Each structure stands twice: as C-alpha cells, then as structure tokens.
Amino acid sequence: MRVHPVIYYFFKNFIRLLLVVIFVGVPAAAYYLRVQGIGFGAKEALGAALSGPQIEVQIGKLALDPFNGLLARNVVVRETQSPNRTLGSLDNLAISINLSQLMHRALIIDRVSLFNASASIPLSDSDPTARLKIQDIHGEIVILGDRLRLSLLEGVIAGIQIKVSGEILNHLAFSLAPSQGSPDKQDPLAALNTITRALGELTFPNGPPTLMAEFEVDALHPESLHLPEFRLSSSRILHKKGNLEGIEIKGSFTSGTLRLPIIQLKDKQGSLQASGEWDLHKSKAVASLISTLNPTTFLHGFMSSSPAIQKLEFTEPPRLDAEMEIQFESQKPQFHVTGSFAAPMVLFDHVGFTDVGCSFAWKDGIFYARDILVRTQRGSLEGNLWIAKDDLRLDLHNTIPPTDLIGLVGPKARDVLASTEFTETPDITVSLRSTNLDFANMLGKGHLKLGRTAMRGAWMDSVESDFEIANACATFTNILVASGDGRATGSVAYDVGKQEVRLDKIRSTLVPVDVMTWIDPRIARTITPYRFHTPPSLAVQGKVHMNDPTKNNLGIQVDAPTGLDYDLLKKTLSFGHTKAKVDILNNRVVADVKRGDLMGGNVAVLANVSINPKDPVFNANITLSRLNFSKLTDLYFGYDDSKGVISGQFQFNARMKEESQMIGKGNLKIEDGNVFAIPLLGPFSYILGTVIPGVVYNNARIATADFTVGNEKVSTKNIEIQGRGFSMYGDGSIQLLTGGLDMSMRINAQGIPGLVFFPVSKLFEYYSNGTMADPKWSPKIIPRIPVFGGGAAKKPEER
Numbered sequence: 001m002r003v004h005p006v007i008y009y010f011f012k013n014f015i016r017l018l019l020v021v022i023f024v025g026v027p028a029a030a031y032y033l034r035v036q037g038i039g040f041g042a043k044e045a046l047g048a049a050l051s052g053p054q055i056e057v058q059i060g061k062l063a064l065d066p067f068n069g070l071l072a073r074n075v076v077v078r079e080t081q082s083p084n085r086t087l088g089s090l091d092n093l094a095i096s097i098n099l100s101q102l103m104h105r106a107l108i109i110d111r112v113s114l115f116n117a118s119a120s121i122p123l124s125d126s127d128p129t130a131r132l133k134i135q136d137i138h139g140e141i142v143i144l145g146d147r148l149r150l151s152l153l154e155g156v157i158a159g160i161q162i163k164v165s166g167e168i169l170n171h172l173a174f175s176l177a178p179s180q181g182s183p184d185k186q187d188p189l190a191a192l193n194t195i196t197r198a199l200g201e202l203t204f205p206n207g208p209p210t211l212m213a214e215f216e217v218d219a220l221h222p223e224s225l226h227l228p229e230f231r232l233s234s235s236r237i238l239h240k241k242g243n244l245e246g247i248e249i250k251g252s253f254t255s256g257t258l259r260l261p262i263i264q265l266k267d268k269q270g271s272l273q274a275s276g277e278w279d280l281h282k283s284k285a286v287a288s289l290i291s292t293l294n295p296t297t298f299l300h301g302f303m304s305s306s307p308a309i310q311k312l313e314f315t316e317p318p319r320l321d322a323e324m325e326i327q328f329e330s331q332k333p334q335f336h337v338t339g340s341f342a343a344p345m346v347l348f349d350h351v352g353f354t355d356v357g358c359s360f361a362w363k364d365g366i367f368y369a370r371d372i373l374v375r376t377q378r379g380s381l382e383g384n385l386w387i388a389k390d391d392l393r394l395d396l397h398n399t400i401p402p403t404d405l406i407g408l409v410g411p412k413a414r415d416v417l418a419s420t421e422f423t424e425t426p427d428i429t430v431s432l433r434s435t436n437l438d439f440a441n442m443l444g445k446g447h448l449k450l451g452r453t454a455m456r457g458a459w460m461d462s463v464e465s466d467f468e469i470a471n472a473c474a475t476f477t478n479i480l481v482a483s484g485d486g487r488a489t490g491s492v493a494y495d496v497g498k499q500e501v502r503l504d505k506i507r508s509t510l511v512p513v514d515v516m517t518w519i520d521p522r523i524a525r526t527i528t529p530y531r532f533h534t535p536p537s538l539a540v541q542g543k544v545h546m547n548d549p550t551k552n553n554l555g556i557q558v559d560a561p562t563g564l565d566y567d568l569l570k571k572t573l574s575f576g577h578t579k580a581k582v583d584i585l586n587n588r589v590v591a592d593v594k595r596g597d598l599m600g601g602n603v604a605v606l607a608n609v610s611i612n613p614k615d616p617v618f619n620a621n622i623t624l625s626r627l628n629f630s631k632l633t634d635l636y637f638g639y640d641d642s643k644g645v646i647s648g649q650f651q652f653n654a655r656m657k658e659e660s661q662m663i664g665k666g667n668l669k670i671e672d673g674n675v676f677a678i679p680l681l682g683p684f685s686y687i688l689g690t691v692i693p694g695v696v697y698n699n700a701r702i703a704t705a706d707f708t709v710g711n712e713k714v715s716t717k718n719i720e721i722q723g724r725g726f727s728m729y730g731d732g733s734i735q736l737l738t739g740g741l742d743m744s745m746r747i748n749a750q751g752i753p754g755l756v757f758f759p760v761s762k763l764f765e766y767y768s769n770g771t772m773a774d775p776k777w778s779p780k781i782i783p784r785i786p787v788f789g790g791g792a793a794k795k796p797e798e799r
Contacts, residue, residue, distance in 0.1 A: 241301020424451025
C-alpha cells in the first residue's frame with residue numbers, strides 16, 4: 001500500500017525526533033537532573049516524608065541517578081525540639097518511592113539504600129571536632145509502615161568493620177536522650193567520644209576487626225533491645241602502649257541480660273579467657289576469667305607516671321584466676337572479687353622474685369590476700385594482708401635478706417641497707433596493725449633472728465631479739481648479739497619520730513668499735529685508737545640522736561682486764577688492766593680512765609674528744625704514777641739502760657691528725673733512775689767521772705722538771721737532777737718531730753768538792769744545739785774545752 005507523501009514526511013521526522021529525544025534528550029535530562037538536582041519542592045517533600053515527630057530530615061540536593069533512582073545528598077538530621085542540635089549527617093542516600101501511593105498523591109518512601117556513603121554524628125555540643133565518623137556505608141533499609149528493616153548495613157567506624165542487620169519498630173518515635181546535666185551521670189555521647197578516641201589510637205596491620213550483630217528493638221521502648229547474637233573478632237592489634245595478637249568476643253543481649261560466653265584475648269606469650277553475664281533488671285553482673293597474658297608492656301604504657309610500675313617486669317606470663325560479682329543498685333558499684341595470682345618470675349628494679357603468688361578477695365572496699373608467697377634465691381616471704389578503710393593488717397614471715405629488697409624501700413632505708421651485708425638468711429616474724437601505711441601509725445610486734453651479718457663493715461655472728469613497733473618507734477628487747485667469744489644483751493629503741501636511738505641496760509663483751517659502728521659511726525671513729533687486747537666488758541645506758549649530735553647523752557662503763565693499746569706521739573703504749581667511764585654528751589666524748597696499768601705503774605686519763613667533723617679537737621689530762629722508766633725510754637728513745645720509775649702529769653689540747661701541734665703543760669719526776677744512761681745526758685758522765693770520781697754509775701735519787709708544749713717543741717726552765725755527790729740544773733727545749741735541742745745544763749758538786757769548785761761553778765755550764773741522739777754539749781764559758789758527743793757513759797774498763 002502506498003503512503004501519502006505528507007504522512008510519510010511527518011512519520012519520518014517524528015521517528016528522527018523520537019530518536020533524538022531518546023539518544024540525546026533523555027541522557028541530557030538525566031545528566032541535568034543528576035548534576036543540578038530536582039527542584040519544584042521535591043527535596044523538601046522527600047525530607048518531610050523521611051522526618052518524624054522527634055526528628056527532622058533536610059536534604060541538601062535531590063538528584064536523579066539513572067542506575068540508583070532518586071539520590072539524596074548532604075542529608076542532615078536534626079532534633080525537632082532543638083533544631084540547632086544536629087543528630088547526624090550523611091550522603092549518597094538512594095530513595096525508593098511507593099508509586100502506587102504517589103498516584104493517589106501520597107508521598108511514601110518504602111526503601112532507602114546507601115552505597116559508598118559516609119556519615120558524621122556530633123558527640124559534643126561544645127567541641128565541633130568531636131564526631132563519630134562512619135565510612136564506606138553500604139546497606140538497604142526497607143520501610144514497612146511502622147517497621148524499619150535493615151537487611152544488611154555495613155560500614156567502618158574507627159577502623160572497625162561493622163555488619164548489622166535487624167528491625168526497628170515504631171522508628172518514627174525515635175528520640176535521642178538529652179545530655180546529662182548531673183555530674184554523677186556520664187553523658188552517653190561523651191562516653192562514646194572517649195571510646196572513639198581510644199579506638200583511633202589502634203592500628204590493625206592484618207586488616208580491620210569485624211563486628212557482626214543482629215538486633216530487634218522498639219523505638220518506643222529502647223529497653224526492648226534484643227541482640228540474639230553479636231561477635232567481635234580481630235587479628236593483630238597495635239597500640240603504642242601494648243599489642244595484642246588477636247581478640248574474639250561472642251555474646252547476646254536478650255530480655256535485659258547481656259551474656260558474654262566467649263571473651264578471648266591473645267598476646268605472644270599467653271591468652272585471657274573470660275565469660276560473663278550482666279542482668280540489667282537485677283543490676284547485677286558476674287564474670288570469671290583465666291589470664292596468662294604478660295601485662296608488663298601494658299603496665300608500663302598505661303601507668304607511665306608510676307616509678308614503681310616502671311621497675312616491674314614479668315619475665316614469664318603470670319596466671320590470674322578470678323570470679324567477680326558487681327552490684328549496680330547504689331550510685332557506687334559494689335564489687336566482690338575472689339581469685340588467685342601466680343607469677344613464675346618477676347623482676348623489680350632488676351631484683352628477681354620467683355613463685356610469686358597469693359589468693360585474694362575484694363568486697364565492699366575491703367581487700368584480703370592470704371597465702372602470700374614471694375621467693376628469692378636466698379629466702380622467701382610468706383604472709384597475709386588485710387586492707388580496709390582505716391584498717392591495715394599485715395602478718396609476715398620473712399627469710400629474705402633485706403638487702404635483696406633494696407629496690408622496694410625509700411632513699412634513707414636504702415642507704416642503711418647499702419652498708420649492710422647478710423651471709424645467712426634472716427628469720428623475721430612480724431604482725432602489724434595500722435590505719436594507713438604511715439610508720440607513725442603502725443602498731444606491731446615480732447621476732448628477729450639473724451645469722452652472720454655486717455653493718456657498716458662491722459661483723460656479728462648472730463643476732464636474736466623480740467621487737468615492738470609503736471609511736472613511730474621500733475623497740476628491740478631481749479637482745480642477744482654474738483660475735484666470736486663476745487656477747488651483748490639489753491634493749492635498743494630506734495625512735496624515728498624523735499630521731500634518736502635509745503640504749504637500755506646494754507651489757508657487752510663485744511669489740512667496742514664494732515658496737516659503736518652499728519650505733520653511730522661518728523662515735524666509732526673517735527674510739528678507734530683504743531685497741532683492746534680482748535673485748536672489754538661494757539655497760540651502756542643512754543641515747544644517741546640520729547641527726548643532731550648536740551642531743552647525744554650516752555654513758556659507757558668500760559672494764560678491760562687484759563688492757564689495750566693506744567698510740568701516742570707515733571708510739572704504741574700497751575696498757576694492762578684498764579677501767580674507764582665514757583660519756584657521750586652533745587657532740588663530745590668524755591673518757592675518764594680511772595685506772596690503767598702501764599709499764600709497771602698506773603695511768604689515769606681524762607680526755608675530751610669532739611665528734612664534730614668541723615671541729616675535730618680533743619684535750620686530755622694524763623697522770624702517770626711510778627711507770628718503769630727503762631721501758632718508757634726504750635719505747636720513745638730506743639735505749640733501755642735507764643732505771644727507776646717516772647711519775648708526772650700532762651695536760652694538753654690538740655686537733656685530730658695534728659697531734660704535733662698540741663699545746664700543753666706538765667711535770668715529771670724520775671726516782672732512782674740512771675739518768676746518765678739517757679743519750680741526752682750521757683756526756684756528763686765523763687765530766688763527773690773526772691771531777692768527782694765514783695759518781696758515774698750511781699743512780700740519781702730524783703730528777704724533776706716542769707715543762708710546756710707548744711710550737712712543736714717541749715720547753716722547760718727547771719730541770720733538776722739530784723744524785724749522791726752532785727746535782728744538775730738545766731733549761732731549754734726539745735723539738736717534737738726532729739729531736740733537736742736548745743738546752744743548757746749546769747753541774748754542782750756537793751759536799752767538800754762542792755766547796756772546792758764553788759768559786760768556778762760557772763765553768764761547769766754547758767750548752768747543746770744537737771739532737772737527742774747526738775747532743776754535742778759544749779761549755780759556755782771556756783769554748784776551747786773539747787765538745788762532748790752524745791751517747792751513754794762508758795764503763796771504766798771501756799775508757
């Protein structure tokens with residue numbers, strides 16, 4: 001059939017126009033609607049359709065996507081009652097409209113899809129940066145009347161992959177609870193912000209963790225939330241304060257009860273296995289756990305401000321078993337925890353402890369640990385501990401040497417332990433009660449038993465004592481100290497509050513320097529020169545201040561039957577039976593030696609010695625009674641031909657280690673002595689033997705002299721020697737260090753020779769500027785008379 005040309009023309013052009021519209025107009029329109037969006041109030045109408053009584057939805061742009069249909073962008077959700085309060089924002093929201101209802105002029109949305117969407121939920125009204133960000137959102141939400149079904153919703157929150165499905169009833173009634181104004185109730189959004197920030201510090205090198213959950217909830221009754229199953233799993237988790245190799249949590253929340261049958265955490269050395277249940281209706285939670293995780297890294301990381309925690313290291317994973325019950329009925333949760341702890345090896349400040357463990361319980365703020373056990377290479381510590389409000393109780397039995405625990409004590413105790421040595425394990429039992437950890441509030445008692453021990457280098461073989469602690473004072477009673485054949489008994493109180501050491505009824509046969517070294521090394525240094533042949537008997541009573549020597553008041557009675565050695569002028573004096581009283585008053589030691597057998601005679605000494613290191617002075621008053629003159633000259637001058645006895649008195653002042661600079665005075669008397677056996681006077685035997693024959697070897701009846709000491713020399717003005725048939729008078733000085741002489745002597749004959757030589761007595765005056773060993777006497781008046789050398793007088797057959 002032939003078509004009319006006009007009809008054919010119109011039909012052909014219509015087809016061309018239709019093709020242009022299909023292939024050009026439709027894509028162009030679609031592109032325009034996608035880029036520019038749909039106007040005419042469509043986005044407002046869809047926003048109103050998505051809104052409800054409690055929330056308001058605003059769409060920034062509504063576009064038409066050829067593949068996804070209507071696409072809402074820049075969607076903002078606000079609270080209806082508070083328009084300034086944004087509940088969240090998201091993009092790429094695909095909307096499906098019920099076309100059948102649209103034909104009846106009703107705009108009803110029955111499906112919302114999200115793809116490659118992101119959301120941002122504010123978590124703080126005051127901090128705009130505090131936001132919960134959800135990335136890579138994919139999911140489909142089906143709206144069936146008052147029921148909203150999430151077939152599957154996926155997204156990434158703080159690096160965690162979330163997969164959620166479930167239903168929400170009465171979704172239009174949803175409202176977000178306002179921020180809590182009460183200080184004792186934490187804002188849920190603030191808690192969520194804290195959790196988000198904490199999760200942001202984690203990294204997941206092997207991929208993000210996965211949280212999968214199914215739920216059902218009625219928006220009118222949020223407490224109806226039902227989670228039949230949820231699961232959180234992750235491989236390695238890294239944090240700057242600690243790492244985990246894996247985590248897995250499985251649980252459910254139904255009928256107001258949270259059940260967690262599986263909680264598992266792993267690190268490179270162990271794992272934590274736990275389970276628990278929280279009944280919200282009963283406000284009660286219970287849990288149990290078994291852990292073999294190594295907490296060292298986490299403790300160091302999360303408790304970096306604690307110096308003690310930084311010194312703690314578990315070289316092997318400890319085991320922790322615990323059962324917990326928590327009641328939330330009151331404002332402050334009530335905890336009840338029981339369990340046990342065991343650590344094979346623990347280091348604290350590089351000190352090793354093994355088999356560390358205990359059983360423990362914590363309830364209503366009361367902590368109790370029993371069967372506490374700590375071992376070291378040289379001992380163990382066992383005990384029980386009770387801690388409650390204003391109630392601290394501790395019962396311990398310890399065989400660990402305190403020096404092994406030096407890292408656990410403060411600086412002052414550390415200084416004491418640093419100067420102490422234990423070659424054997426101690427045995428210490430103590431029971432303490434207190435309101436806190438302050439030593440001043442502690443009450444207790446115990447028993448101490450030590451083996452061979454040294455304090456400040458002074459050793460003792462054993463120590464045993466009872467002790468009590470009260471009023472910041474540790475009092476040791478029934479003390480028995482043994483060292484060699486020596487023993488010491490009595491009581492000692494270390495009063496930390498008054499900073500003093502009190503000694504009561506101390507009886508000792510120990511080495512005095514050792515005893516004083518234990519008490520106060522400053523006092524020990526002052527009595528070190530007194531070297532007893534065997535330990536003397538001591539009776540000690542009084543106190544010594546720990547810091548202020550001016551508060552010292554200590555009395556010591558000394559009885560040394562076998563005597564002692566003492567160095568004077570670089571020579572050792574060996575005393576026999578010696579009795580003395582020593583008083584330590586303020587910062588001085590006053591020693592009163594009432595009897596000291598020396599060289600066949602007796603010596604009495606009253607000495608006053610300063611223990612002030614800034615003023616190390618001492619003075620003494622020494623009385624000699626009939627000492628063997630021969631022994632004395634042999635000791636100090638190296639000759640023993642002199643005879644007789646010497647008596648005298650000497651008072652002097654000096655500084656420690658500067659004895660040659662001493663200042664003093666005294667007097668001497670020699671009876672029945674052979675004075676010419678002294679090298680100093682030996683040359684006069686020649687003169688007397690020539691002038692008065694027969695007097696050379698007669699002993700002097702008496703020789704006396706008063707003297708002074710100063711400027712490193714001994715000076716005298718009245719030397720007088722009386723013998724049978726002669727007398728000698730002299731004056732001068734002797735240098736202490738060199739023995740140099742500056743001395744004059746005059747000889748007077750007695751009887752008929754004295755009358756004969758009296759007119760020329762000046763001719764028998766002599767002068768010496770030699771030394772004690774070689775005096776070099778020469779006459780004053782007649783210089784041509786030969787000079788006499790030193791040495792003792794010669795016997796007749798040797799002339």
